[in-house]
Amino acid sequence: MTECNQSGFGFEACGRREVVARFDGGTISSDGGAFLLRQTDQRLNLLARLAKCFLDGRNPDLVEHSVLEMVSQRVYGLAMGYEDLNDHEQLRSDPVFGILAGREDLDAPLAGKSTLNRMELGTGANDRYKKITFWKEAVDELLVKVFLESHPSAPAEIVLDVDTTDLPLHGKQEGRFFHGYYDSYCYLPLYVFCGEHVLCARLREANHDASFGCLAEIQRIVAQIRAAWPEVKIVLRGDSGFCRNELMSWCENHRVDFVFGLARNQRLRKIIGAEMYEASQEWNRTGQPARVFAEFDYQTRKTKKSGWDCERRVVAKAEHIDGKENPRFVVTSLNREAWAAQALYEKLYCVRGDMENRIKEQFSLFADRVSTETMRANQMRLYLSTMAYVLVSGLRRLGLQATELAQAQVSTIRTKLLKIGAQIRVTVRKVWVSMASSYPWQGLYQQVWMNLRC
Secondary structure (H helix, E strand, O other): OOOOOOOOEEEEEEOOEEEEEOOOOOOEEOOHHHHHHHHHHHHHOHHHHHHOOEEEOOOHHHOOOOHHHHHHHHHHHHHOOOOOHHHHHHHOOOHHHHHHOOOOOOOOOOOOHHHHHHHHHOOOOOOOOOOEEEOHHHHHHHHHHHHHHOOOOOOOEEEEEEEEOOEEOOOOOOOOEEEOOOOEEEEOOEEEEEOOEEEEEEOOEOOOOOOOOHHHHHHHHHHHHHHHOOOOEEEEEEOHHHOOHHHHHHHHHOOEEEEEEOOOOHHHHHHOHHHHHHHHHHHHHHOOOEEEEEEEEEOOOOOOOOOOOOOEEEEEEEEEEOOEEOOEEEEEOOOOOOOOHHHHHHHHHHHHHHHHHHHHHHHHOOOOOOOOOOHHHHHHHHHHHHHHHHHHHHHHHHHOOOOOOOOOOHHHHHHHHHOOOEEEEEOOOOEEEEEOOOOOOHHHHHHHHHHHHO
């Protein structure tokens, strides 16, 4: 039987021209724009410091893939849209990723999926195969340090946003619990942001309320910020899940202001009865949503398990929409002179909604890939996704300033700026990256390159 090797693939003609496809294009990559991320890392010095958060217990004489190389490989992979360790079985031979990971010998492959997996699964215990582990405290400190370094001088005021989200689980992972609100088994990670900067990404079990463990994280973050900026004014902002007496009392005793959502109840509704009536009358008259603002001092009743230890300022929005009431309440330590009721609610509290966009971006970087067995390993994966976000966010802040993508989401940046088809040619002296001539945003690419070189 004659063995036939197919060398060309014919397709329907285009006019008078034949269409023939062949696998003879040489080394082609779909990630030609990734070098902008590498340039961003040169500015941030992020991945080298992240690698120092690991303890490598391997025999140095037998190490083929350094921790820095493997961490870079994983973080760049997530940033470029490769969510699974299995992807690295192909990416390990891609010269683009070899350059990103800092490998001098581009003919030698990077670490495979099994090697990368062992790095993520290390517990610090003596193990024959898993000899790499990490310090959570060091990674946490690095996140805040990158935020501090992004400011040339101390700002007068910063706002810290705290929130949580759900990471659905589909296996028997450690710490697996069913959460009624999300109607699934999940983890409940805690995030703290300041603008677009992520300061904390803490994986938690779902059998706790939203505020569980947040006081310790806020204490740690505020202490590190105050060590660098002693006089900065800090405002802590969150929804009603974080309206807890312990957290508010700590803020009041440590020069930290706060504005939290306050869950509505019949007692609060009764207090704003006049304002609700006024709003309903306005809605009846105009047929348009109507809102009236009020403020008052309020203290929850003490019980064995909860209750406020003092009165606090509450701002209320008495709103009538679509024929129904829609009251909302926030509690704050900010005084009336600095923030009037309406401005406090509309211009300060409601702005926290932008944090939802930052959390959505974590999912664009596969923060929900928490499929390993242990909480510690899944925390490692969450850190890797967070660092990928820090890298792309740094590209947005440093490279995309004053461009059409200055406010773009991570997924948009990846699609428009990083996913560029390119032919890669490696010679003795140079690596030639020939990007597609038809790439439509060449002017934007040039501007980003210039911004990063400044």
